[in-house]
Amino acid sequence: MSDSNAGPGGFGPPSQPPQPPQQPGYGYPQAAPGYGYPQTGPSYPATPPGAYPQSAGYGMPVQPSNGMGTTGLVLGIIGVVCSLTFFLWFFGVILGILAIIFGAIGRGKANRGEATNKGAATAGLVCGIIATVLLPLLGLLLFASVMGAA
Numbered sequence: 026m027s028d029s030n031a032g033p034g035g036f037g038p039p040s041q042p043p044q045p046p047q048q049p050g051y052g053y054p055q056a057a058p059g060y061g062y063p064q065t066g067p068s069y070p071a072t073p074p075g076a077y078p079q080s081a082g083y084g085m086p087v088q089p090s091n092g093m094g095t096t097g098l099v100l101g102i103i104g105v106v107c108s109l110t111f112f113l114w115f116f117g118v119i120l121g122i123l124a125i126i127f128g129a130i131g132r133g134k135a136n137r138g139e140a141t142n143k144g145a146a147t148a149g150l151v152c153g154i155i156a157t158v159l160l161p162l163l164g165l166l167l168f169a170s171v172m173g174a175a
Contacts, residue, residue: 090139094131094146100124101152108160117156124153 101124108117131146140146 089141090134091131091142091145093127093134094140094142094149097124097126097128097131097149097153098145099149100127101149101156104156105152105160108156108164111164114161114164118161121153121156121158124149125157126153128153 100120104117104120104124106117107113107120110117128146128148128150131140132143132150134140135143135146
């Protein structure tokens, strides 16, 4: 008298393994209320294998490229300092030319909206002009006046 459907002990319905609770929809399993972090956004369906997941519609904002204007400003300041010294004026002229180039590129990017440091790019452009043109010209005039007085 053995029943093939008998449970443990031979009595009652057959025992079945417990089933995990069913989750509504697809996506990440929901935590029980009061546990963990609260749910903040909508639940998205799981991505089928081999497909790329879709974003929620918002992309990363584009970072401004302020490197050219900042480089022009730094080179312009160093160029002015080098142009003021007697024995480094040649390096000041070279750095001033580079500051003019980088400052002009930086201002162009700021005008197109790709950069946010239009003031720094303009200052680099002005410092480059001062280091390249005005200070060597003043040095030449000073040298000519000293030689004319002697």
